[in-house]
Structures are given as C-alpha cells and as structure tokens.
Amino acid sequence: MKVYNFSPGPACLPEAVLKQAQEELVCYGGSGMSVMEMSHRSADFQEIIDKAEKDLRTLMAIPDNYKVLFLQGGASLQFSMVPINLMTTHKRAYYLKTGAFAKKAIAEAKKVGEVIVPVSSEDKTFSYIPDTTPDMFDREADYVHITSNNTIYGTRFTKIPDTNGIPLVSDMSSMILSETVNVSDYALIYAGAQKNIGPAGVTVVIVREDLLGKAPSSTPSMLDYKILADEGSMYNTPPTYGIYIAGLVFAHLLKEGGVPVMQKRNEEKAKLLYDYLDSSSLFKPTAEKKDRSLMNVTFVTGDEALDKKFISEAKAHGIVNIKGHRSVGGMRASIYNAMPIEGVQTLIDFMKEFEKNA
Ligand SMILES: Cc1ncc(COP(=O)(O)O)c(C=O)c1O
Known part of the structure; x- marks a missing residue:
C-alpha cells in the first residue's frame, strides 16, 4: 500500500x-x-x-x-x-x-x-x-x-x-x-x-x-x-x-510551472492544515502564528499518551512519519513540494475523526 x-x-x-x-x-x-x-x-x-x-x-x-x-x-x-x-x-x-x-x-x-x-x-x-x-x-x-x-x-x-x-x-x-x-x-x-x-x-x-x-x-x-x-x-x-x-x-x-506554482500549492496546503488546527479543540499548533512554516507543521494534543495513540492510529490509516522531533514531542506533518493536497486532506479528515472519538 x-x-x-x-x-x-x-x-x-x-x-x-x-x-x-x-x-x-x-x-x-x-x-x-x-x-x-x-x-x-x-x-x-x-x-x-x-x-x-x-x-x-x-x-x-x-x-x-x-x-x-x-x-x-x-x-x-x-x-x-x-x-x-x-x-x-x-x-x-x-x-x-x-x-x-x-x-x-x-x-x-x-x-x-x-x-x-x-x-x-x-x-x-x-x-x-x-x-x-x-x-x-x-x-x-x-x-x-x-x-x-x-x-x-x-x-x-x-x-x-x-x-x-x-x-x-x-x-x-x-x-x-x-x-x-x-x-x-x-x-x-x-x-x-x-x-x-x-x-x-x-x-x-x-x-x-x-x-x-x-x-x-x-x-x-x-x-x-x-x-x-x-x-x-x-x-x-x-x-x-x-x-x-x-x-x-x-x-x-x-x-x-516552477517555484511560483509550488509556492501557491504550498500556501494552500499549509492554510488547510493550520485553519483546521486553529479551529480544533483537541490539536494545538506549537509555532507562533506569524512565523509558521509552510513546510513543517508542528502540533500537540497536550497529552503525550494521546499523541502516541494518534500517531499509531494514523499509521494504520496510511499516514506515516508524523511523530514530532524528540525535543518538541507531539506531531509534525512535513508537507514539502511532493506532498499532494490530497495527502493533507486525508490527514485532516483523519484528525477530525480522531478528535470526534477522543
Ligand atoms: C534546516 C536543516 N539544516 C540542516 C540539516 C542537517 O542536514 P544533513 O542531515 O543533510 O546534514 C537539516 C536536516 O534535517 C535541516 O532540516
């Protein structure tokens, strides 16, 4: 798969x-x-x-x-x-x-x-x-x-x-x-x-x-x-x-179409994910809003055990490598040029589902 x-x-x-x-x-x-x-x-x-x-x-x-x-x-x-x-x-x-x-x-x-x-x-x-x-x-x-x-x-x-x-x-x-x-x-x-x-x-x-x-x-x-x-x-x-x-x-x-097209897509992908994070009552983005990366989106639930559960269930849904760096904990979704918008949407859909059941 x-x-x-x-x-x-x-x-x-x-x-x-x-x-x-x-x-x-x-x-x-x-x-x-x-x-x-x-x-x-x-x-x-x-x-x-x-x-x-x-x-x-x-x-x-x-x-x-x-x-x-x-x-x-x-x-x-x-x-x-x-x-x-x-x-x-x-x-x-x-x-x-x-x-x-x-x-x-x-x-x-x-x-x-x-x-x-x-x-x-x-x-x-x-x-x-x-x-x-x-x-x-x-x-x-x-x-x-x-x-x-x-x-x-x-x-x-x-x-x-x-x-x-x-x-x-x-x-x-x-x-x-x-x-x-x-x-x-x-x-x-x-x-x-x-x-x-x-x-x-x-x-x-x-x-x-x-x-x-x-x-x-x-x-x-x-x-x-x-x-x-x-x-x-x-x-x-x-x-x-x-x-x-x-x-x-x-x-x-x-x-x-070159870098301007990549930038537009990257801004769209990042906006989708940050907008959801800003509206979520479970997941919280960790970077200050004005300095948010377009490439690496970091977030936590505030509960380490729940983070772990999320990462493991995400993996079972084909969403892999979203564990945050050990110095920050939580999650990090890296959404470089090659990550399609469908990937980001799939992640958000799964996060919504997880939030509903949490
Ligand atoms: C911003 C930045 N600088 C430097 C490095 C280190 O790169 P390398 O492993 O190619 O030496 C990384 C690796 O992730 C990085 O993200």
Missing part, C-alpha cells in the same frame, strides 16, 4: 520522478547502462549534471555571478565549510539562533572564528523567529547566518533580516524551491537535498563568485569552494545518482 509520507527528510518525492527513474534504472537513454554505472567523466553524465544545474538556475533565477555546486556531506558539512571559506576577513560572523540546526551551525563556526548571537528563541523552545534590527549588526563581520526554515520547530523567516549591509548566508535545507527567494539577497545558500530536491547524499550550494578563493591555504581541497567550483563539482566522484534524481525533480518542477 502506498502511504502518505509526512517525513521531515528523507521525504516523499514526486511519483512521476520515481516512475521515470524506474523506467530508466537499468538502461539510461542510449547509454546501454544505468546512471549508477556511468563514469562521472562520461559525456552522458556531463549532460545530466549540466542539465540539472541549468534547470535549477531557471527555477531559482540564479544570477550568472553565482556558482552552483553539487556536494556531499549534507547540510551539516556546510556548518563547517561556510565559516572555513567565508569567515576569513573579519574572522567574525553573526548567527541567529532559531533552532537545533542553527545551534549546530554555531558550534561548528565557533571552531573557526568569533560568533556573535544577537538573538535566540531558545527561551520558548524555538517556537518563534525573534525580531532583529539593523543596529544589532554593528560590528564588522564576514556574514550573518540564518536558518530560513526550522524543520524541527515549524517556524520560518517570512522576511529576511536587514543585516546592515553584512552578507547573508542561509541554510535553506527544508524550504528550498518551496517559495520564491531572491538569490541576490544572499551571499550563499545551502541545502541538503533530502527534502525538496532529491535523495540524501547531495548538498546544493549556491555561492556568489567573489566569495570564492578566500579559504586559508591549509584548507583541505574537499572543503574549499573554489577548488570544487573550478572542477565543476567533480574534484572527486560526485554523488552521481543523487544528482540525476535531483535533475529529474528540477525538470518535473519546471514542467509543473
């Missing part, structure tokens, strides 16, 4: 993409072999990675002065690569502490240079995005780091902070391609693939060209953006199959 998979990541992929991959699994085009078996130096693979990059550039309207990299190591390796490569002039950066991944990013950056944390929402279990003002960024710094969408807590930045002219870096792992962003507002964007892009194992980095080549000479080659960019993401063997699937997802999104 095919289920509705509300996993926060790895997450559901468009069915059309999975079917295409299945058709091409054994024999890709005229190559006579699987993409998995191909040399990354072959013309066939070069075409696959070039097309993936071209389609991502179109989807996000990435300006020509930005490099697109397909790397490994997950978003977590970017927690280290960003400071190693960018914290080089002032040796100082600002980090907004809005969740568990922001905390991890801060811990890694502290190994490289000075980290200033002007705001944090840890006082209320990261259930909101703290306000910032430009005067908070009053010292010379190499960048300001934000987590655009906080996967665990279900919050997002609905507008980008005014950083007083300091370059902005964002971890977009759980919202990339879900809503329109203006790439030029950022010095660097990174995202693990396993939510809105493709399978785990690929990390996308979009970096402004003038920021390359600043890493200290002691930097390992595999961690130096300039070397990776100069080699077209192929300094070593890249995650070829993951890049191929990511390429299929990009082409699929373009065919569906």
